[in-house]
Amino acid sequence: MTPPSAASRGFVVSLISPSRTPCGVETFARGLARATGELGLDSRTLAVAGRRGEAAELWRGLAGAGALIVNLPVVAWKRALLTPLIALAIARLRGARTIVVLHEWADLHPLRRAFVSAYLLLAQVVLFSSPTVRDQFLSSPAGWLPFVLGLAPIPPNIAPPIARLRSAAVARVEAERAKGRLVLGHFGSIYPKKQSTFALEVARALQAMNRSVFVVFVGGFVRASDDVESQFFARVRELGLEESIMVTGYVESDAEIFALFDAVDVFLYSFAEGLTSRRGSVLTCLESGRPVIVNAPKREGEFAHHAVFRRLIAQGALRFAPTDAAPADFARAIGAMDVASRAVAPEIFAPAWRDAAAALRAVLT
Secondary structure (H helix, E strand, C coil): CCCHHHHCCEEEEEEEEECCCHHHHHHHHHHEEEEHCCCCCEEEECCCCCCCCCCHHHHHCCCCCCEEEEEECHHHHHHCCCHHHHHHHHHHHHEEEEEEEEEECCCCHHHHHHHHHHHCCCCCCEECCHHHHHHHHHHCCCCCCCEEEEEEECCCCCCCCCCCCCHHHHHHHHHHHCCCCCEEEEEECCCCHHCCCCHHHHHHHHHCCCCCCCEEEEEEEECCCCHHHHHHHHHHHCCCCCCEEECCCCCCCCCHHHHHHHCCEEEEECCCCCCCCHHHHHHHHHCCCEEEECCCCCCCCCCCCCCCHHHHHHHHCCEEEEECCHHHHHHHHHHHEEEECCCCHHHHHHHHHHHHEEEEEEHHH
């Protein structure tokens, strides 16, 4: 007789944190829980933060659950490193299927990778945010563990709201654009492995081509021991860009984020591995209708599982530079672009969350 699926044996629990400033991984966790419910599954969330007595709350909250979903790494759990481990252990004791959605691997600090490896000892299914992350994991010592493996298409971090919220930051970017400056955008947290300072190098290259530019970083710095913020601004001073950049810090309102996006001409990114399908922030930028230029992925077939990315590439809204392109290459490509073009159809993004939830449902049945 065929055993019952995890979904039919009980509800599906997504582990989240109570953070009011969720990171991209946490935003995905909350969105996936909503989308799973929209597919007809009994989807619930359980917020944990490493408080005393939380193990008892987890024990009660997982009673009758068919599956537990844990997204990793969540920034808010840095100070509660045992929480996901306790949740996964309780889920196994309760007979629930344990599913980890792994968003990063090689980019993680070695100590964080060690903790994630411990969590994975209690996981039965691992969904990866991209084929590149899956390949990184399978080539590591943890890759021998006997999991059911899958891929989860990552949707945009947020959806564009109908309204816009004006702020001092929005007014500043609009004023710079009104002066005739080309506004470059970069959305998401700033940290070394994201190569956020590459946008500064491109701005300097554009200035060398006699193009007046302004760079807005919509997001803040990741707190780390390597002093990301001071190193970033040291590079700003070295390049003489003090009057040509703005870092907004964390922007809580989606309406303000998209008001800032409206004032951007073109977004740009350059990643060490090229663009991978885990970069939901790139999709969010494309929702604005502004073009995005990014270096091409190293891996062939990176977007084979991700219909939304494939459509955006085919439409030309997402434009590739060579994987190893230099700042000057980006500058020339941006200089030749028609940045007035606004051609992204909103319906392109409509299937994104449904596709992500369907990938989860596939491992629940």
